[in-house]
């Protein structure tokens with residue numbers, strides 16, 4: 094990159110906020126995504142204000158330099174990897190909570206704020222911000238809005254897009270726009286808030302976010318249910334919903350995951366079980382919660398559950414959730430490389446999808462543990478492999494191709510919550526067809542004609 | 556082959572990292588800097604680049620690998636079980652081999668590794684310190700008056716008038732010994748906090764423990780390992796294994812997590828391929844126990860010996876005591892059992908105080924930024940005193956009191972227990 098340009102950046106932000114060393118370039122050449130190539134940026138900048146961001150974007154626009162916005166870099170689709178080099182903007186210094194507005198049940202925050210900090214601030218008002226990805230204590234608000242992250246509570250409480258009410262965005266030419274606002278009802282014009290939510294940094298840079306908060310549920314009951322037959326588990330999921338109970342959490346783990354978790358943390362899961370469900374109902378009226386709990390319990394036993402463990406205390410609940418939370422860490426320790434996918438299907442197709450993944454694993458002789466958010470159809474087939482084993486990786490890639498096509502054939506989608514980035518862009522046309530992709534491309538071209546915002550993402554380059 | 560022989564040995568640890576970034580939640584350095592290069596994930600990527608030939612032994616690498624407290628918070632958090640501390644120590648050793656040791660550190664370490672000289676130096680220091688340090692008013696500490704390559708603003712506690720070990724016989728006999736233990740004093744208790752050492756001896760005497768305090772013992776080597784001088788540490792490890800394996804004792808008591816962790820883990824790890832020392836080091840390691848665990852789990856906390864202390868106390872978990880040796884409950888059990896004493900848990904008691912031994916000297920500002928979270932947490936407890944189980948933390952906590960305008964005394968847990976014993980004696984006297 095041109096020396097003058099670096100000097101321009103330094104005079105704008107100060108020396109400490111413009112990183113150009115080899116070490117820094119290495120440190121901003123990856124994110125949490127496995128099995129993707131790293132690319133080094135030319136420079137990393139750490140702006141501290143919206144004004145800094147505006148000036149940076151204007152410089153990048155003038156010189157047509159790629160801008161890759163980065164939060165905590167925990168995304169799983171290569172979203173923050175600077176494939177064309179350019180400038181990485183680390184947003185972590187914009188991390189203020191501007192306000193918690195308990196009268197309107199909203200909060201206004203800067204994008205570099207870690208999600209958990211918002212939860213802590215909201216808790217003081219008896220409120221919660223429900224989207225809780227596994228990385229809630231590390232990921233940023235800007236990153237999770239840009240990926241439209243989900244979490245364990247998606248079934249009942251929805252995902253990030255259900256909570257974003259308004260955004261402030263620095264557009265690719267440096268102009269600032271405001272979308273949405275604090276009002277619950279708002280139909281003026283196109284819904285740009287939704288367009289930017291989940292846009293993976295390809296349309297503009299978010300500098301402020303207004304989100305909805307909700308009252309914290311007062312009561313909750315949890316259980317862990319074991320099945321020796323996958324169809325019974327699947328039928329249980331369907332029956333719970335058709336009996337009009339919407340659990341806050343309805344998670345599933347398959348046999349490979351159960352075995353691995355048990356081997357890793359010895360918590361007494363039966364290793365021959367075909368499926369484990371972790372279910373939690375919650376709400377603010379104790380009787381309703383208890384009734385729902387009874388309904389779920391009898392559905393489970395009615396569907397031939399081998400055992401139903403009820404949480405009698407907070408410690409029991411913690412133990413049940415620890416089992417579910419151990420899924421990824423346990424799987425991750427088996428082999429050097431852990432590829433976590435998030436193909437998603439309508440929830441009624443979960444048993445089919447689980448069986449298909451099992452068959453695919455056997456066909457390509459690779460180890461796949463599947464767990465995930467059964468209630469919302471979002472599964473995490475987790476491939477345990479070794480990046481340095483070229484031959485196995487070929488089979489892995491074929492298996493991944495097949496997992497995606499199966500999900501789409503079952504009426505599902507490539508990604509439930511991890512985003513497309515560079516890792517899944519090649520499958521996009523399979524899901525949307527050429528005309529679907531054309532519409533997206535036209536939007537991108539209209540807003541970012543020079544393609545400086547996170548180039549090489551979402552759209553496949555071949 | 557150990558990671559100290561060849562940095563290639565960390566490759567397997569590096570491979571375990573799946574880059575999830577969970578370490579970002581807990582890394583005290585990253586929380587201040589918010590830069591990828593200062594968190595475990597980032598450092599692992601740099602070392603990976605080094606091994607793959609994408610990066611050289613640069614000054615930038617040295618700087619970043621230096622930015623680690625080895626507090627092991629990331630190790631405890633890591634879903635993949637990556638032993639980050641081992642990677643860091645290995646990398647620092649490799650960096651020293653390739654770039655040499657920083658000159659100031661070199662001068663200090665050359666003294667530390669020769670116990671006699673170190674002892675002499677420290678004794679001379681205790682007499683001459685009035686010249687080198689100016690006393691500080693609010694705490695028992697002093698500012699260094701002359702520069703010696705370390706940060707000038709650091710409060711250094713006064714050296715003990717007489718080092719602990721020179722005040723004790725090699726074997727402290729008791730009439731009817733129920734147990735025999737050795738005592739590894741560590742440098743900070745020996746040279747700085749001798750009073751705490753005497754308190755420990757009193758407590759053990761009253762419990763009929765025969766204590767051996769080997770005269771030849773020396774620095775555990777942690778400060779050297781932390782700065783990459785693994786070669787010297789290897790010599791120290793062998794020497795300590797020799798000294799302590801000769802003794803006819805059931806346990807070896809330690810009073811700081813770093814010393815304990817060195818004996819329990821690092822010596823064993825460094826000597827694992829040495830035919831002469833591997834087994835011996837393991838046997839010594841098996842005997843290592845922190846004083847609080849010794850009291851609670853070996854001799855049992857005798858409540859009839861406890862007198863009333865009317866004070867509110869909070870406890871700071873030293874990193875290496877908690878995550879290195881797994882000692883967390885015993886200090887709290889002791890404090891909670893003392894009549895009259897109100898124990899208040901501070902927020903994030905297990906978060907590093909920012910000292911990390913000499914990190915606080917080489918990175919003073921950052922160390923104090925990290926410490927601010929600790930002093931805020933202490934303030935919020937409204938305690939009258941802070942207790943902990945590591946000399947290096949005590950030094951940092953005392954410095955923090957000065958820095959953030961607080962005035963609480965800082966004690967080893969064992970000192971509070973000794974005070975409670977004394978209170979009981981007084982109660983008895985008053986009655987009779």
Ligand SMILES: Cc1cc2nc3c(=O)[nH]c(=O)nc-3n(C[C@H](O)[C@H](O)[C@H](O)COP(=O)(O)OP(=O)(O)OC[C@H]3O[C@@H](n4cnc5c(N)ncnc54)[C@H](O)[C@@H]3O)c2cc1C
Pocket residue numbers: 124125161162163164165166167168169172173184204225226227228231232233234235236237238239240241242243244245293294295297298299300421510511547574575576
């Ligand atoms: C172990 C693990 C578990 C996970 N669990 C879940 C889960 O349960 N549910 C889930 O949905 N995801 C999950 N994720 C994925 C990831 O944590 C989320 O996508 C997270 O919200 C990303 O936040 P971040 O701050 O790390 O964003 P980054 O990774 O830094 O960025 C993500 C994307 O957002 C863009 N971006 C960031 N900030 C801005 C901004 N201010 N303006 C514009 N664009 C921006 C980036 O360019 C990039 O495209 C998990 C990841 C890991 C490693």
